Amino acid sequence: MLRREILTIAALSLLPVVAFAQDTVKIGLILPMTGQQASTGKQIDAAVKLYQAQHGTTVAGKKVEVILKDDTSVPDVTKRLAQELVVNDKVAVLAGFGITPSAMATAPIATQAKVPEVVMAAGTSSITEASPFVVRTSFTLAQSAVPMAEWAVKNGIKRVVTMVSDYGPGIDAEKSFSDRFKAEGGTIIENLRVPMRAPDFAPVLQKAADTKADALFVFVPSGAGAQFVKQFVERGLDKGGMKLIATGDVTDDDQLAGMGDAVVGVINAHNYSANHDSALNKSYVEAFRKANGGLRPNFMSVGGYDGMHLIYEALKKTGGDASGDKLMAAMKGLAWESPRGPISIDPDTRDIVQNIYIRKVEKKDGELYNVEFATIPNVKDPVKAAKK
Numbered sequence: 001m002l003r004r005e006i007l008t009i010a011a012l013s014l015l016p017v018v019a020f021a022q023d024t025v026k027i028g029l030i031l032p033m034t035g036q037q038a039s040t041g042k043q044i045d046a047a048v049k050l051y052q053a054q055h056g057t058t059v060a061g062k063k064v065e066v067i068l069k070d071d072t073s074v075p076d077v078t079k080r081l082a083q084e085l086v087v088n089d090k091v092a093v094l095a096g097f098g099i100t101p102s103a104m105a106t107a108p109i110a111t112q113a114k115v116p117e118v119v120m121a122a123g124t125s126s127i128t129e130a131s132p133f134v135v136r137t138s139f140t141l142a143q144s145a146v147p148m149a150e151w152a153v154k155n156g157i158k159r160v161v162t163m164v165s166d167y168g169p170g171i172d173a174e175k176s177f178s179d180r181f182k183a184e185g186g187t188i189i190e191n192l193r194v195p196m197r198a199p200d201f202a203p204v205l206q207k208a209a210d211t212k213a214d215a216l217f218v219f220v221p222s223g224a225g226a227q228f229v230k231q232f233v234e235r236g237l238d239k240g241g242m243k244l245i246a247t248g249d250v251t252d253d254d255q256l257a258g259m260g261d262a263v264v265g266v267i268n269a270h271n272y273s274a275n276h277d278s279a280l281n282k283s284y285v286e287a288f289r290k291a292n293g294g295l296r297p298n299f300m301s302v303g304g305y306d307g308m309h310l311i312y313e314a315l316k317k318t319g320g321d322a323s324g325d326k327l328m329a330a331m332k333g334l335a336w337e338s339p340r341g342p343i344s345i346d347p348d349t350r351d352i353v354q355n356i357y358i359r360k361v362e363k364k365d366g367e368l369y370n371v372e373f374a375t376i377p378n379v380k381d382p383v384k385a386a387k388k
Contacts, residue, residue, distance in 0.1 A: 023061075024065050025063070025064050025065070025092045025093070025322045026089055026091040026092055026093075027311065028067050028081075028089060028095065029096045030071050030078055030085070030097060030102070030106070031044055031071065031097075031121075032073040032098040034072050035072040038223070039223040041070070043254060043300040043301040044098075044303060044304030047288070047297065047303075048305070050287060052064070052066070055308075059315045060315045060319055060320035064311075064312070067089055069081045071102055075101040075102050078097070078101075078102035079105040079109065082094055082106045083109055091115065092116075093322075094106060094115055095117070095119075095120055096120055096304075097119050097120065097122045098122065099121070099221070100169055102122065103117070103119050103130075103134070104124075107127070110133040111131040114325060115324050116135060117131060118310060118311060119136040119137070120300075121138050121222075121303050121304075123139050123141045123172070125141070125172050125384060126383075128351050132350075135310070135331050135350040136352050137303050137307040137343075141172040141176065142383045143271065143379050144268075145174075145269070146176050146177070146382045147356045147376045148177060148245055148246070148268070148358075149176075149178075149180035149181040149186070151269065151358050152245055153185060154184075157214045158187060158214055159186070159213045160213055160215050161190050161213045161216050162174050162177060162190075162192065162216075163192045163218050163219075165196045166196060169221065170221075173247055174191050177217050178191060189211045192208060196221065200231075201227070201232070202231050208242070209235060209240060215242060215243035216243070216244055216245070218246040219247045219249060220249060220250055221249060222249050223254075226255045226259055229259045229260075233260075243267070244266050248268045248272075248370060253273065253297065253299070254296065254298040256368045256369070263361045264368070265360060266360070266361045267358065269356055270370070271299060275369040276341065276357075281339040285297055306336075306338050306340075309338075313330075314330035331345055333345060340355070342355065353378055355379065356379045357375055358376075359371055359372050
């Protein structure tokens with residue numbers, strides 16, 4: 001082991017003694033502010049800023065300071081930044097994490113330093129199992145993929161090709177959808193995968209078209225949906241009779257306006273739409289747009305907004321004590337009303353429990369929206385539920 005690594009581990013082991021007697025509680029917010037997942041970073045950063053603008057920067061007598069770092073969605077960079085934030089800045093919480101590999105790379109640091117890791121974006125089921133200090137306010141892919149499979153079978157879709165990005169969340173989406181679809185009597189003709197970085201959907205879309213399936217089920221990460229839809233239309237699949245069904249990442253609110261009318265009618269399942277019909281969400285969307293030059297909030301934004309709420313409420317419960325064990329205990333079981341609907345933190349898995357909505361892309365007042373038409377309430381992560 002290198003001397004520098006030994007020193008880092010030694011520094012991490014000393015942190016709980018020195019970091020939490022301060023009047024300032026620091027949150028290390030690690031996000032992809034540049035690169036392929038930059039829209040995720042932009043949305044979460046904006047939501048974190050909005051939450052503090054609305055709720056102040058003091059909670060339980062402690063000042064809350066957010067330190068933003070750009071990891072460009074490179075896990076080695078994420079890990080280095082997390083170490084620096086813990087050792088040098090003495091943060092009480094690590095938060096953000098645009099992709100699964102970044103969240104996983106940070107988990108050993110969270111365990112070693114006993115610092116909560118609040119996952120605001122990444123969606124692979126196993127993330128919360130990587131450390132007892134990981135808690136999630138975003139979603140898991142299985143939470144959307146399973147209801148989508150159930151809806152498809154009930155609505156006459158019998159033969160499906162799946163197409164997912166080839167990394168943790170995509171594999172979760174593929175397996176969760178396929179297993180449930182087959183269990184309900186459907187047939188999976190083929191499971192297709194595309195590289196996450198620099199994806200070219202065209203050859204895979206041609207393979208899908210050749211199968212003559214009833215529908216194509218798709219997951220691509222937030223930010224990649226517009227490129228997928230463009231190539232879907234260029235290949236003529238929108239006119240070939242094959243239905244497009246998806247997780248809501250594909251019809252991301254942040255990019256929906258630029259996708260054009262080709263996505264009108266696409267059925268998808270997800271946890272948040274800017275069109276969600278609640279008074280809280282309407283005020284959230286209005287405040288978010290006003291603070292960000294008209295930008296529409298997406299599902300990543302509520303992961304960040306609710307992540308801040310979780311941290312603030314946990315600090316209230318501990319009376320401002322930011323030691324990791326006490327914060328984690330305070331976070332377990334918390335429940336509140338979010339712009340997306342009622343949510344809670346499962347005390348056993350530290351994962352989010354939330355409504356999943358079946359939506360259809362429609363044009364309203366000249367703008368494209370994911371319009372909810374069915375609700376599956378209080379959905380836990382199906383992958384963990386299946387293990388019990």
